[in-house]
Amino acid sequence: MVSTAKAPALTEPSAAASPPPRPGARRPAVRRAATVAATIVRRTVALVAFFAVWEAAPRAGLVDPIFLPPVSEVVPALWDLAAGGQLWSDAETSLARSLSGFGLAIVLAVPLGLLIGWYRPVAELLNPLLELFRNTAAIALLPVFILILGIGETSKVAIVLYACTWPILLNTISAVRNVDPTLVKSARSLGLPAPRIFQKVILPAAVPTVFTGIRLAGATAVLVMIVAEMVGAKEGLGFLINSSQQNFAINDMYAGIIAISALGLLFNHLLVVIERRFTRWRTDIGH
Incomplete structure (x- = not known):
């Protein structure tokens, strides 16, 4: 006797879910950004300090602001x-x-x-x-x-x-x-x-x-x-x-x-x- 039971319907495979980003995937980019920021700071800190002293010295009366006005x-x-x-x-x-x-x-x-x-x-x-x-x-x-x-x-x-x-x-x-x-x-x-x-x-x-x-x-x-x-x-x-x-x-x-x-x-x-x-x-x- 032939069985009349139907075979289970084949379902289409679902799209493969993209793997979650690895925790360390963004670390190289973060390190590069940190390196760039550190380089900028090293190259500008002396300049910023110089202009800060220039601004503060006349205002504090250390030099005559007539001859050395603040920046x-x-x-x-x-x-x-x-x-x-x-x-x-x-x-x-x-x-x-x-x-x-x-x-x-x-x-x-x-x-x-x-x-x-x-x-x-x-x-x-x-x-x-x-x-x-x-x-x-x-x-x-x-x-x-x-x-x-x-x-x-x-x-x-x-x-x-x-x-x-x-x-x-x-x-x-x-x-x-x-x-x-x-x-x-x-x-x-x-x-x-x-x-x-x-x-x-x-x-x-x-x-x-x-x-x-x-x-x-x-x-x-x-x-x-x-x-x-x-x-x-x-x-x-x-x-x-x-x-x-x-x-x-x-x-x-x-x-x-x-x-x-x-x-x-x-x-x-x-x-x-x-x-x-x-x-x-x-x-x-x-x-």
């Missing part, structure tokens, strides 16, 4: 100068002068430094002259530049060129002379000619030290330009600071100083980014 009074002056356009105009003028002298210094000092560092006869010929001028401060020669080139743009660019040449030149010479001799001997054992050794060994190994000199020259370019603009200039951040001091606009004077610091910080950051771009091979070798 809360300087920031509005900085904003007014920026809103009126004077700050941007002066910053643009100073930056153009600094970059002109700085760029010329790179074009002249890097090839000359490579030449002096690589060829001993050239070094023996030029070393006495280098020793004479490297110990002469650029600011001390500012009156000479003004007498010879006038008080126009040429003298300002020339003094920046002179000041920036030495850190770039000396670091480039040191970079070439301090290349690992083992690398040079290995290249020679492979039969590479001197021009190829210079291109494939000396230049890549010298790049980090050369950029150290370029970064030092970048800071020098801004500082020397500000001093040059305080003498015989009608615009620029140096002129802004000097004229504000003479007119007893103390808040504007400190606003100009803060603008110079920000400009130098930005300049240095751009040079660091460029340096990382040109020395990326160093991390590639490590991998």
Whole structure:
């Protein structure tokens, strides 16, 4: 006898439920966020403390607020100068002068430094002259530049060129002379000619030290330009600071100083980014 009982209906399998997130799944992201926050705190705590002392010292009577106003009074002056356009105009003028002298210094000092560092006869010929001028401060020669080139743009660019040449030149010479001799001997054992050794060994190994000199020259370019603009200039951040001091606009004077610091910080950051771009091979070798 055939059974008439029906087979139980097959039900469709239900969608698999997604597994609950593991307790430790978010820990790497939390750790990264904590690391970033700790880095920001480490890099800003000294700056925050500095501005806090600046704000508190005049208000507590530790210094005369007429000559050192609180930073809360300087920031509005900085904003007014920026809103009126004077700050941007002066910053643009100073930056153009600094970059002109700085760029010329790179074009002249890097090839000359490579030449002096690589060829001993050239070094023996030029070393006495280098020793004479490297110990002469650029600011001390500012009156000479003004007498010879006038008080126009040429003298300002020339003094920046002179000041920036030495850190770039000396670091480039040191970079070439301090290349690992083992690398040079290995290249020679492979039969590479001197021009190829210079291109494939000396230049890549010298790049980090050369950029150290370029970064030092970048800071020098801004500082020397500000001093040059305080003498015989009608615009620029140096002129802004000097004229504000003479007119007893103390808040504007400190606003100009803060603008110079920000400009130098930005300049240095751009040079660091460029340096990382040109020395990326160093991390590639490590991998």
